[in-house]
Amino acid sequence: MRRHRSNLGTLLHHVHVSGPLSRAALAERMGVNRSTIHGLTAELAAAGLVREEPPTGTTGAGRPSFVVVPESQRVSVLAFDVAVDRLTAARVGLGGPILDRRQVARSRAGADLDTVVRELAGMGRELLDAAPAGTTVAGIGASYCGMIRPGDGMVRYGPEMGWVDQAFGTELERALGIGLPVAVGNEAHLGALAEYTRGAGVGSPDLIYLHGDVGVGGGILVGGKPLGGEGGYGAEVGHMLVNPVGGRPCLCGSAGCLEAEAGEYAILEAAGRAGEFGREAVRAVARDAEAGHLAAAAAVAGIGDWLGIGVANLINLFNPSVVIFGGVLREIYEVAAPEVESRIAQHAMPVSRERAKLRVSGLADDATLLGAADRGFAALLHNPLKVE
Template identity: 70%
Template sequence: MVQEEIRRRNAGALLRHVHLRGPLSRAELSERMGLNRSTIMALTTELSRLGLVGEDSPVDTGRAGRPSLVVRPASERCYVLAFDVAVDRLVAARVGLGGRILDRREAVRPRAGPDLHDVVTVLARFGRQLHRAAPPGACCVGVGASYCGMIRPGDGMVRYGPDLGWVDQAFGDELGRRLGLGLPVSVGNEAHLGAQAEQQRGAGVGLDDLVYLHGDVGVGGGIIVGGRLLGGDSGYGCELGHMVVNPYDGRPCGCGSRGCLEAEVGERALLDAAGRPAELFGRAAVRTVADDADRGDPMAREALRRIGDWLGIGVANLINLFNPGVVVFGGMLCDLYPGAAAQVRGRIARHVLPVARETVRLRTAALGDDATLVGAAELGFARLLDDPLAALTAPVSPEVGVPTSAPVPGFRRRQQV
């Protein structure tokens, strides 16, 4: 029984290695996992039988000896559906094992208005289309979603979605029901998921301490401490957008306070500072300011400097508190950071203690606008990676909504919906 448990854990660990790092030779897996070659061979044989990995002959290295087979994630065989409810768009994707986005659908989202029913209707239609378009034999192993608001840990309930005005909406349950795939939907906050995706596959690979700032209308945060997402006592930590940076004459914030980081560096602060009319908003308007600054427009440059100065104070505080290996700027901050970097670095030089300042790196999100979507996909993969042998062989109890009569119990093959 203990042996069996160890075997299951090792299978999960091996699958996670190739899922996160891409193709690895059996020799590399043996070294990384501290297991001998025959164990690695047995595990890959089993995972291969389940269709989760494939093995290829390696490219000839010119070295003596029999080269080690390369194990790769079978990205076409097992996939998840990933969804992203962002402030300006709705995205759905079919993401294969290994994190590859295989297919996607996207819709522009009106800034105000859509209620739970509207959003879920669009996403569920996209999801069913993606599912139908999957190749024969492919199977969906999970569903994950990213949402631009506060999510209750555990059940995918949107506690508070500031831009849509949602309060206590059962988003995860409703999306799962409307998809009709018999799979539960795991939901996470967009900045939390962006942080995790950047740590796993982006600007923070190999680092256990990372701060991710996600800019859109406001500024969300995802903070990785010692390799784990900071949750806090009730799962609502990481709210760096509501750090007070301007206690005197701060701009009013959507939270009811003034001078919050997101009030000083969010979309409206930037557009106002750049003298844009109040009816202009959205990512395109933000990009225009960044482009104008690039071309030397004084008002746009001054706006970026102003944003950069407040952003720098916030980032300096975060570096003193978290001593991260990297600070990652995501969402619209990807567009703004290059033009604001001098101010941010200036504030860091002024406010951060040398020991933490010397080692920290500042980066824009390596996954760009897909960071949140890729993070959502990982939620969908979680159960498979925890125990791939159980996930693909054991029937799942009806409570989680998976009919045990499905062709591969626990998962849904592609089928007409």
């Protein structure tokens, strides 16, 4: 039964990632014939996971083919996103649409585990109460701005929130109490996967995603697979030392880390906004810089220099096909691209950078949330009908 289970999951994965696909397209992608697709689709349809719709027109290339459509409104997951300045919960449908969402802003950094879990669980219950009758919840995923232990979703270290070894995954699971585990991932790891699946990194298996929150997170794909390392804690880009002599102190206890030089505190301070907080304050600096305000422009250029050094190092180390700027780094990069590119030209080896593209996130503030949703869908996609 393993091959059958695997084919069911592969078909569902294709429509989850690509949206509606004709039987012919699925047959080609999966290397099986159309009658196999027909049989698999019938099973998935009987389980309420997909439906078939008649073709809307002829393509000129052979007879028209029925279209397999994910049941996005009926089949969903709960996805949570813990950022320093904002908690988000959403119900995300098969295929990726955000069906419903709750969000609370926070006015300052830091909140304890109990508070965060209580707020998330409350939003999660609201989403479930508001879901139409007949909706299924296939899983739960969560994104957190810190280092996450694979398996149980323990936050090993989240300096921006001041968390060390907090049992986030198990506590959120308990608080939700709907009998489903919570798959937790680091926000930038999840953002990298989401950008690869349906954002600015589609087709780029050697991908670096930089996520600007209070700190600078990193998610790296090597040959299409997340760089985890020995314990799953890889890609801590924000704590790469870039300024060893007289660097700014970092929340991690070191100084001169990339996120100390190019993170939120550095940006706001350089722009004369020390004491302000959160992504909207950082975006205001980027807008001011674009509008020609001198202090803001100088601040963003300075940040761009450090960011460019960090990216140059990553290009030398990973020879990526694409580097994606996400979170508030999206807006920072849009203004500081000249400084970033100049540093890359200066410090990245020509052979290493000759085909590396720089892009902004295609999913904007939803990259991490959509990555969390995909964690929630993983079990369903692995074994859609729970076939043994």
